[in-house]
Amino acid sequence: MIAKRTEKRIAELQRELMERHIEEVQNIYKDMRGWRHDYRNHIQTMKSYIALGGDGPRPGYDKLDKYLDRLDEDLTSVDKLIKSGNLMLDAILNSKLSLAQARKISVEAKAAAPAELKFNDVDLCVVIGNLLDNAMEACAKLEDESARFIRVYIDLKRGQLYISVTNSTAGRPKKLLGRYVTDKPGGFHGLGLTRVDRIVSKYAGWLKRRDEDSVFTTEIMLPVGE
Numbered sequence: 001m002i003a004k005r006t007e008k009r010i011a012e013l014q015r016e017l018m019e020r021h022i023e024e025v026q027n028i029y030k031d032m033r034g035w036r037h038d039y040r041n042h043i044q045t046m047k048s049y050i051a052l053g054g055d056g057p058r059p060g061y062d063k064l065d066k067y068l069d070r071l072d073e074d075l076t077s078v079d080k081l082i083k084s085g086n087l088m089l090d091a092i093l094n095s096k097l098s099l100a101q102a103r104k105i106s107v108e109a110k111a112a113a114p115a116e117l118k119f120n121d122v123d124l125c126v127v128i129g130n131l132l133d134n135a136m137e138a139c140a141k142l143e144d145e146s147a148r149f150i151r152v153y154i155d156l157k158r159g160q161l162y163i164s165v166t167n168s169t170a171g172r173p174k175k176l177l178g179r180y181v182t183d184k185p186g187g188f189h190g191l192g193l194t195r196v197d198r199i200v201s202k203y204a205g206w207l208k209r210r211d212e213d214s215v216f217t218t219e220i221m222l223p224v225g226e
Contacts, residue, residue, distance in 0.1 A: 045067065082094055082097070082109055082111050084111035084112050084113045084154065085112055085113055085114065085115055086113040086114060086115055086116075086117065087115070088121045088124055088125070089111060089113050089124065089128070089154070090111075092124065092125055092128045092129060093109060093111060093128065093132075093152065093154075096128070096129065096132040096133070096136075097109055097132070097150070097152070099136065100132070100135075100136050100139070100150055103136060103139070103140065103148075104145045104148060105136060105139045105140075105148040105149065105150055106146075106148060106149040106150070107149070107150050107151075107152075108149070108150075108151045108152070109150075109151070109152040109153075110152070110153050110154070110155070111152065111153075111154040111155070112154065112155045112156065113154060113155075113156070113161055113224075114156070114161075114224055117161065117222075117224055118203065118222070118223055118224055119199070119203050119222060123199045123202070123203075126195055126196065126199060127163070127196050127199055127200075127220065127222075128163070130192040130193070130195065130196050131163070131165040131196070131218055131220075132150070132152075132165065133192070134167075134192065134193070135150045135165055135166075135167035135216075136150070136167075138167050138168070138169045138170070138216060139167055139168055139169075141169070141170040142168060142169075142170050147168055148168055149167065149168050150165065150166070150167045151164075151165070151166040151167070152164070152165050152166075156224065157221065159223070159224065160205070160206075160221040160222060160223050160224060161221065161222045161223075161224050162219070162220075162221050163218075163219070163220040163221070163222070164217065164218070164219050164220075165217070165218050166215060166216070166217040166218075167215070167216055168214060168215060168216075169211065169214050169215065169216045170214070171214065172211050172214075196220075200220055200222065203222050203223055204223065205220060205221050205222040205223065206219075206220065206221040207219070207220050207221075208220075
């Protein structure tokens with residue numbers, strides 16, 4: 001009975017994670033669609049500035065130059081979207097890291113992965129989603145926003161997908177019987193960690209967690225081929 005309740009709770013966790021992820025991805029593409037929608041207005045504004053130009057001092061062109069600088073900044077922020085080579089991984093990373101930045105968390109991320117992976121998209125979403133949700137939760141406990149950071153590194157190593165997520169923490173995480181736990185009501189966070197452990201075990205992967213000097217790191221390796 002207890003095992004069934006646990007499995008049911010894990011299934012609910014997985015569903016909630018996917019629903020939250022879908023919402024986050026939709027927000028990113030909504031912003032991108034909004035920028036495209038404004039594109040025509042941007043062009044009209046630039047044309048107006050050019051029309052103000054003339055002989056001698058050219059305030060219209062000066063304004064246009066500043067306007068283009070601002071647009072370039074906007075495009076640069078859009079171009080910061082991660083392009084790993086795997087569409088599902090990109091969607092997960094971009095949605096989560098965009099959310100982290102909105103929460104005043106400094107983000108550094110590099111990712112490269114094959115277009116096709118051995119493990120399914122749901123499992124990939126659960127692993128990456130939980131790692132980054134936990135990292136954001138830990139960072140949020142730091143009152144000093146300048147101390148909040150998340151570093152993500154994903155690449156191929158010895159025929160496996162190597163995933164590393166490092167984040168700042170407010171002190172050392174709690175442990176119970178050698179396992180990391182949380183004081184979050186209902187053990188929701190702990191179930192997420194358990195789900196990650198099970199997925200890594202399912203694919204005969206490797207997982208290591210460590211904490212030191214107010215920094216927490218999770219490393220995972222998953223096979224990418226048959």
